[in-house]
Amino acid sequence: MAKKFIICIDLGGTNLKVALLDLNYKIKDREILSTRSFMEKDDLIQGIVHSVNRFIKYNALSKAQILGVGLGLPGPIDAKRGIVHFFPNIPGWKEVALRDILRKKLSLAVYLDNDAKLMTLAEHKLGAAKGYRNVLCMTLGTGIGGGIIINNKLYRGFNNAAGEIGHLPINEKGAPCNCGALGCLEAYVGNQRIIKEARKTFKRSITLEELSWLAIKRNRLAIAVWRKTGGHLGFALAGVVNLLNLDAIVIGGGVAGAGNVLFESIKQALKDQAMSVQAGHVKIFKAKLGNEAGLIGAAIMVKEGL
Amino acid sequence: MAKKFIICIDLGGTNLKVALLDLNYKIKDREILSTRSFMEKDDLIQGIVHSVNRFIKYNALSKAQILGVGLGLPGPIDAKRGIVHFFPNIPGWKEVALRDILRKKLSLAVYLDNDAKLMTLAEHKLGAAKGYRNVLCMTLGTGIGGGIIINNKLYRGFNNAAGEIGHLPINEKGAPCNCGALGCLEAYVGNQRIIKEARKTFKRSITLEELSWLAIKRNRLAIAVWRKTGGHLGFALAGVVNLLNLDAIVIGGGVAGAGNVLFESIKQALKDQAMSVQAGHVKIFKAKLGNEAGLIGAAIMVKEGL
Numbered sequence: 001m002a003k004k005f006i007i008c009i010d011l012g013g014t015n016l017k018v019a020l021l022d023l024n025y026k027i028k029d030r031e032i033l034s035t036r037s038f039m040e041k042d043d044l045i046q047g048i049v050h051s052v053n054r055f056i057k058y059n060a061l062s063k064a065q066i067l068g069v070g071l072g073l074p075g076p077i078d079a080k081r082g083i084v085h086f087f088p089n090i091p092g093w094k095e096v097a098l099r100d101i102l103r104k105k106l107s108l109a110v111y112l113d114n115d116a117k118l119m120t121l122a123e124h125k126l127g128a129a130k131g132y133r134n135v136l137c138m139t140l141g142t143g144i145g146g147g148i149i150i151n152n153k154l155y156r157g158f159n160n161a162a163g164e165i166g167h168l169p170i171n172e173k174g175a176p177c178n179c180g181a182l183g184c185l186e187a188y189v190g191n192q193r194i195i196k197e198a199r200k201t202f203k204r205s206i207t208l209e210e211l212s213w214l215a216i217k218r219n220r221l222a223i224a225v226w227r228k229t230g231g232h233l234g235f236a237l238a239g240v241v242n243l244l245n246l247d248a249i250v251i252g253g254g255v256a257g258a259g260n261v262l263f264e265s266i267k268q269a270l271k272d273q274a275m276s277v278q279a280g281h282v283k284i285f286k287a288k289l290g291n292e293a294g295l296i297g298a299a300i301m302v303k304e305g306l
Numbered sequence: 307m308a309k310k311f312i313i314c315i316d317l318g319g320t321n322l323k324v325a326l327l328d329l330n331y332k333i334k335d336r337e338i339l340s341t342r343s344f345m346e347k348d349d350l351i352q353g354i355v356h357s358v359n360r361f362i363k364y365n366a367l368s369k370a371q372i373l374g375v376g377l378g379l380p381g382p383i384d385a386k387r388g389i390v391h392f393f394p395n396i397p398g399w400k401e402v403a404l405r406d407i408l409r410k411k412l413s414l415a416v417y418l419d420n421d422a423k424l425m426t427l428a429e430h431k432l433g434a435a436k437g438y439r440n441v442l443c444m445t446l447g448t449g450i451g452g453g454i455i456i457n458n459k460l461y462r463g464f465n466n467a468a469g470e471i472g473h474l475p476i477n478e479k480g481a482p483c484n485c486g487a488l489g490c491l492e493a494y495v496g497n498q499r500i501i502k503e504a505r506k507t508f509k510r511s512i513t514l515e516e517l518s519w520l521a522i523k524r525n526r527l528a529i530a531v532w533r534k535t536g537g538h539l540g541f542a543l544a545g546v547v548n549l550l551n552l553d554a555i556v557i558g559g560g561v562a563g564a565g566n567v568l569f570e571s572i573k574q575a576l577k578d579q580a581m582s583v584q585a586g587h588v589k590i591f592k593a594k595l596g597n598e599a600g601l602i603g604a605a606i607m608v609k610e611g612l
Contacts, residue, residue: 150461151456155456157550157551158553159551163551164584167580167581169541169544171477171478172476232478235478243454243468245465245466245468272487274473274487275485277391
């Protein structure tokens with residue numbers, strides 16, 4: 001029997017990543033397109049279809065060798081029915097039956113889910129949370145995404161909306177959040193917020209990369225910004241740990257690149273704020289699979305039929 | 307075959323309730339003792355043993371007819387190994403292997419767990435959350451207890467410490483909590499805190515019962531106190547709902563007696579603060595089984611061998 005493969009797509013606001021993986025989740029081929037080069041919803045769908053077909057052709061595969069196509073998408077998804085509710089950062093998508101559209105155009109099995117949930121699957125099966133039974137994974141970025149593993153399985157909640165750790169509120173009269181509520185974690189540790197804080201501290205504009213680099217070089221001001229960020233994160237995570245008595249928390253996304261300073265302040269705030277039994281047990285890890293977590297998670301979803 | 311029964315014990319800081327239940331969870335006999343009449347740990351254990359033996363004798367039962375003894379206890383419990391870690395409000399208990407002690411003295415199967423977890427089991431199987439798959443149950447009192455049902459099963463977390471909704475923090479620079487942390491929900495809606503708030507509002511001392519009664523009579527000041535309490539609760543629950551995409555939340559305990567005013571403000575705050583998909587789905591219920599929830603939950607634990 002010919003060897004089988006999975007084609008995975010990780011759609012972000014900036015990049016559209018496509019990759020061919022074998023059933024051991026090794027990436028055999030990949031390409032990165034610019035999401036913004038597709039002006040309309042239909043262009044983007046057509047771009048995905050062309051890319052999948054190119055991968056099959058240039059790798060000399062037959063469609064029978066493709067176990068399925070898995071998509072990680074940046075917004076709320078009805079994974080059971082294969083519907084995109086909307087994308088907060090890509091206009092023109094509203095209640096799109098993307099699974100059925102792609103199945104028809106590709107004649108392949110298609111699976112879709114929210115990108116943070118797929119990152120969670122990947123980090124639990126092959127990454128930082130491997131072997132841990134009850135886990136929260138979170139990605140730090142413009143938005144804060146998350147996913148929860150309960151008893152070794154992805155926990156979706158009623159309509160696949162579980163995991164929104166970015167919208168755990170931490171101050172009743174706190175900063176307004178993009179979701180319309182007050183004091184959500186995301187309003188304190190989203191990229192824009194950190195950049196704003198850094199600009200105030202340095203009295204000039206500064207990128208997150210520079211801020212991370214300065215912290216690694218032990219710049220006092222940069223360290224202060226990351227400590228404050230870690231304090232907010234640890235405070236929110238203390239509540240989650242008290243509530244869920246988790247085994248592990250995995251933190252990924254660009255900001256996690258700030259490294260030790262950030263992680264040490266998260267751990268300290270968590271220890272100060274969480275109950276001793278829960279705080280004493282939980283491990284805090286940096287995500288291990290980096291930019292590939294979404295693609296690998298999509299492959300796990302296809303292979304395990306999740 | 308002779309009919310089988312379960313003997314259940316619900317230990318509180320004030321009362322020790324003992325009851326005989328049949329396998330349909332109907333209470334056939336009961337007694338209430340004063341916890342404080344037992345001065346020492348060993349007296350309390352002996353009191354439980356005598357009470358169980360009395361129930362068997364006066365109901366003309368044989369030990370073979372007792373499926374087991376179930377205890378609901380006011381503190382952290384290692385349910386698997388049957389160990390009481392400690393009781394916050396009853397001195398003298400520290401790492402007590404209560405299950406083994408009682409098994410030996412009674413020659414009966416013995417099960418123990420935290421009282422809020424047993425209330426959760428009861429409300430899910432027979433009470434307000436019957437038929438709901440993912441549920442948070444909470445009891446409002448001096449402390450705030452809680453339990454979580456995930457996929458129709460009690461979720462314990464790593465060391466049976468999950469469910470501590472009272473220690474979900476809601477303000478980073480908030481009021482100090484008995485647990486040593488800052489801004490926990492319990493520091494805003496625990497009984498002592500509500501009484502303090504009411505005393506400030508009414509400029510005299512006032513009981514929770516009177517405060518509830520006044521609210522039902524539409525007293526403006528009492529309503530304001532309950533609205534504020536409901537606001538804190540709804541804010542915290544919004545975070546839980548965003549994180550867990552729950553089907554239902556059940557609220558019990560003395561304070562829940564304040565009725566509509568409290569529940570309406572919880573619902574309003576939740577609606578204002580939670581994301582629309584999650585908030586639109588979750589139901590908020592008043593607990594249904596009242597004071598019997600602990601006893602019924604203990605019987606469920608024994609019957610289902612949980």
